[in-house]
Amino acid sequence: MRLIIAVLLMIGAGITEGCTPSEAVNVFIRINQNGYRQDDVKTGIVFSEKVLDGVNYVVINTQNNKKIISGNLGQSLGTWGRFKHNYEIDFSALKDPGTYQIQIRNNKSHDFRISNDIYSGVTENLIDFFRVQRCGPTNPMLHGLCHNFDSPYIAGDSLFGKVDVTGGWHDAGDYIKFVNTAAFTTYMLLFAYDFDPVRFGFDRDNSGAPDVLEEARIGLDWLLRCNYKPGGLITQVQDLRDHEVGWRLPEDDPLRYERPAFKGIGKNIIGIYSAALALGSRIWKAKFYDDDYSRRLLESAENIYRLKGSAPDLDTAPSGMYQDQKFEGKLALGAFELFSATSKGSYLKDSKDYAATAGPDYWWSWGDVNSLAHYRLATEDPKYLGYIENNLTHWNHLSDSTVYGDIGVYPWGTTHLLFGVILNNILYTKVTGNSQFESLAQKQMDYILGKNPWGISFVSGVGKTYTKHFHLQITYLKGIGLPGGIAAGPTSQDVLKNYQIERKPSGLDLFNSDNVKYFDDRNDYITNEPTIVTNATAVFVFGMLNRK
Structure with missing residues (x-):
């Protein structure tokens, strides 16, 4: 029950990448939210607490809803935190400019672009x-x-x-x-x-x-x-x-x-x-x-x-x-x-x-x-x-x-x-x-x-879901976003255990492992x-x- 509540909180925060409530507990899709250049290697990760071996996935063009790539998940790559089943999807064959989405059962990734100008600006x-x-x-x-x-x-x-x-x-x-x-x-x-x-x-x-x-x-x-x-x-x-x-x-x-x-x-x-x-x-x-x-x-x-x-x-x-x-x-x-x-x-x-x-x-x-x-x-x-x-x-x-x-x-x-x-x-x-x-x-x-x-971009303003609550006095006190800010990112527990930092509970906590954690919290001067x-x-x- 606590897990369901945590995931529903993440849905409210826009962190589940379009998962429906019935599947949100089980399946998450992670991609480069800024997109890919045409010749880039293009991979995503699908993970769950449940076995997904052989489950079908598709990549669709969101502009015409046309199915571009279809395949089945292979064997799990290993474990991250509570999620024991992690799968890689390789869609490097996709090179045509456009906007796309990965779908698995009723779960959808963020839309992502393929274009050689994705880093412009x-x-x-x-x-x-x-x-x-x-x-x-x-x-x-x-x-x-x-x-x-x-x-x-x-x-x-x-x-x-x-x-x-x-x-x-x-x-x-x-x-x-x-x-x-x-x-x-x-x-x-x-x-x-x-x-x-x-x-x-x-x-x-x-x-x-x-x-x-x-x-x-x-x-x-x-x-x-x-x-x-x-x-x-x-x-x-x-x-x-x-x-x-x-x-x-x-x-x-x-x-x-x-x-x-x-x-x-x-x-x-x-x-x-x-x-x-x-x-x-x-x-x-x-x-x-x-x-x-x-x-x-x-x-x-x-x-x-x-x-x-x-x-x-x-x-x-x-x-x-x-x-x-x-x-x-x-x-x-x-x-x-x-x-x-x-x-x-x-x-x-x-x-x-x-x-x-x-x-x-x-x-x-x-x-x-x-x-x-x-x-x-x-x-x-x-x-x-x-x-x-x-x-x-x-x-x-x-x-x-x-x-x-x-x-x-x-x-x-x-x-x-x-x-x-x-x-x-x-x-x-x-x-x-x-x-x-x-x-x-x-x-x-x-x-x-x-x-x-x-499932977060650590660069402010880049991607659909990105760091918001930087440990920076100016933007916090003014209640505004930080242009071009980059979070320090996930840090090992070996480092974190040496510091006492008071943080608010977050939907992101679900994805912390025992050994590596990240907190989008303005008090966190480490991550x-x-x-x-x-x-x-x-x-x-x-x-x-x-x-x-």
């Missing part, structure tokens, strides 16, 4: 998220001018006095700013444009600067301010008091006059900071002919890079957040971008040495960027591509053992990791022309956009908080997948 929305995250006098979206007194003093350099580190982005749902994540974000926005200036050349406000570079400029300007004196770098603005004063709009922050800056350094920070500024220097010189700004960026990048000989391997994050575990990949990336900007052979040698030591990550996050360095170096020496192939081979093996085709790893930031799998495939395909990992990449995108146990780093990777991925 997504990248633009993702960039709007950064405008919501803007801090200081940067023309933010959805909130007022904020934190114009950053910062009254520098922890670690108390004699310096006040310092101007206004601007930049709030990192996530809170109002702290980090050089580590801001430099990564800035680099990824610049990298996207450098990778394909045509795809990322859109300029919606007709300012003469592509949107992605306008946003990257927010990051570059703030990173320059953080290099507040020769050899001095601020790595964080504000401390954990930010988390203790309750939910408020940034312009109403009672701590606006009490936001200290923190001095820090480490080879990891040196690497990603130098990478962002050196790449920015090259783009601003070539694109905008701004020799003065280009020079300032390059001087700061080189000056900070020179500190690597005396710097510790890793910085110590003042708040304990975004603490790197390694530095070689970031330093390899920084050295390569400095080589590209200066043609100095010593930087190329450093990059090759650090990249070889770094090896494959078998991961992707703000702290695991070896693949970017390996991709850059592969243009000089193809052997570095092998590290990216090692990543993809490893993830492909993991994907083969899961019900949904995702890689079956659920850290704090699952969606970012999955976007990283897709990014690695894009880099690999660009160099080799080989599409052997295309199915792996497609399955990760499918998972992000609805082909997951919860449901958007971050600038995830959006930065997603901007690149969606931009490259969009076929205009």
